[in-house]
Amino acid sequence: MRGEPSCPRCGGRVRAPGLFSDSWQCAVHGPVQPLQPVLPPSVEALGVVTRRAQVPVWMPWPLPLDWLFTGVTYAGDDRSGGRATVVACSGPAPLGGTGELLLVAEELGVGLGARYAGIDGPDPGPHICGDKPPQAKVLAAGRPTPLWHVTDAPDDRAVFAGEARGLWLWAIVWPERSGMLLYDELVLTDVREAGAEVELLPCGALTPRLLT
Template sequence: MRGEPSCPKCGGRVRAPGLFADSWQCASHGAVHPLQPVVPPSAPSLGAVANRSRVPVWMPWPLPVGWLFTGVAGAGSDGAGARATVLACRGPGPLGGSGELLLVAEEFGVGLGARFAGVPEPAAGRAPADDEAFREVRVVAAGRPMTLRQPPGAPDDRTVFVGESQGVRLWAVIWPERSGLTLHEELVLADLREAGSDLDLVPCGALSPRLLE
């Protein structure tokens, strides 16, 4: 398990602000919002990320039957708050076996979603156009309808959808690829920054290794 902040774009080591730079630095990507260490899933860890985040912490709510929360992390400095969050959950797949879902909310340019999706970072303010996407799905995020489109180029082992609303990008990354059917029914997402004491009701499972990749 990582014990130090890392680059949200590549997972590499980052250098803390100092005499020569006033921001966290990655040798490959320059100034970045550092991805904070991942901790085992629990209501307190979930609350800690939600309370310091400047972007949503998305979770399907209620979770599908048999699904568990399996980890969360935020990218950003302690003083400025998280500019990106990633939440993992896992449960029975629609075609048998198990599936895993990562939901990433991020400001443009952080790069965390593209890293987990395995695709290039879209240009700021631009989601895949209709003629670039294979298909699209609808979700309801904090009561607002939202369209997510499947960008080209994702690895064969996963399904990726991405969209944006009010200046924040939302990524949904699903393993294995056939579990992408999870999003064929309209998914309802809650922003856990607004959950309050309901966080204590979230069922927790083992830490997702996806968050450590």
């Protein structure tokens, strides 16, 4: 693990529950679900997050050809469990070079997806036009799941968001043109429900995207 728990919205320091508060506190954002230190990619690290998660742990499965699992973490504590999860993967981009993908599942108001998306949070609602047709679609746990383009994100990334299992699902892709990955109905599996084949998960180096 790297470092101490932090605010999922800004990365700042958080104060643990104590005499005057029963929740983790950020000086800027008030009560938060603490973001736990990032775990380097391994099957064991994925298992730690999966066992603690109260929300899906989404991963493309099987991974696209030559893609690797490159990190995982969650927001929550031992009492509440993981209320947001993020999984990172990387591999050959559709138009050349290397692409990186973060998949975030979170409860309303956590703000982890907005942080990695680079937008004001905590939720994507104000940044998507839900009355227009979705710009992308994934198959999440066997269900077609529409995703809308998130506006106001930095130009270096493509950001999509929607709902899966009543929770926010964010897909954040670098570089921006690699957002084409989401146009091919990417198949996502909740790792909590995956079988023994996860033991064969190919792991790469930890992505710095999770550390920002």
